[in-house]
Amino acid sequence: MTLNSPPDWQRILAAFMFATRLRLTWFDRLTPESHQQFRPFMPLVGGFVGALGALVFALSDTLLNNIPIAVVLSMAATILLTGALHEDGLADSCDAFGGHVSRGKALTIMKDSRLGTYGVCGLFVVLLLKCLALVAVAQTHSVWLFTLMYIAAHAFSRSLAIRTSWRLNYASTLDASKSEPVVRDAVTQRDKVLCLALGATPLAMLATTQFYLTLGALGLAVLGAWRVEALSEQRIQGYTGDVLGAVQQVSELGFYLGVLILMVPAT
Secondary structure, eight states, X not given: OOTTOOOHHHHHHHHHHHHSSOOOGGGTTOOTTTTTSOGGGHHHHHXXXXXXXXXXXXXXXXXXXXXXXXXXXXXXXXHHHHTTXXXXXHHHHHHHHHSOOOHHHHHHHHHOOSOOHHHHHHHHHHHHHHHHHHHHHHHHXXXXXXXXXXXXXXXXXXHHHHHHHHHSOBOSOSTTOTTHHHHSSOOOHXXXXXXXXXXXXXXXXXXXXXXXXXXXXXXXXXXXXXXXXXXXXXXXXXBOHHHHHHHHHHHHHHHHHHHHHTOOOOO
């Protein structure tokens, strides 16, 4: 941590305030540096989001005795908590990369609040696949395994998204950018290790229960993140905040699909 770095607890609070709809008004005196150096703690926010989704699933399944409905409600809870931050990034990225447009046009599309055909289709397909994958896991495994998987997927996918932000150059100007707090300061080596550790910890816990299942999840999540990174580097020579959202969504989906590929039904 550099001399100008705020305490970690302030950066954690700033991460929650940026990536969720939680407004911690009693901590409204966070330093500006806290809102610029929260990136390493995004996996922690992801773990919290996943835990809430798993809780909603467990309660809904108990009350309604209907796994598909419980999964939809759990996904709705995570979307409400985050304000659809990453889903919005995915949709904008689909619009920008869907057509054969110039780099400048793609960046302009990402800044447009309107949603196009590519965005609607991309978002619908990803959400539908996530829902179906979660239903398949929930129907064959315990709530405890479902909870571990949900938390690990949300935490690890966010660590991959943050990793993208230090692997690629920022592709747009900071003026009027939604991601200005995310890109203003460089990430230290300590923060890189911290981010990856926070993202990998729930994954390690899942591996103690289902090792091969975890390998499948890890492999497809990393593959999904790499493909979005490669496309972004090719089309806009870097990344934007929307691209980070797309990385998170695609790698989260890859995580669930990887689970399905190597899933061993519970006896």
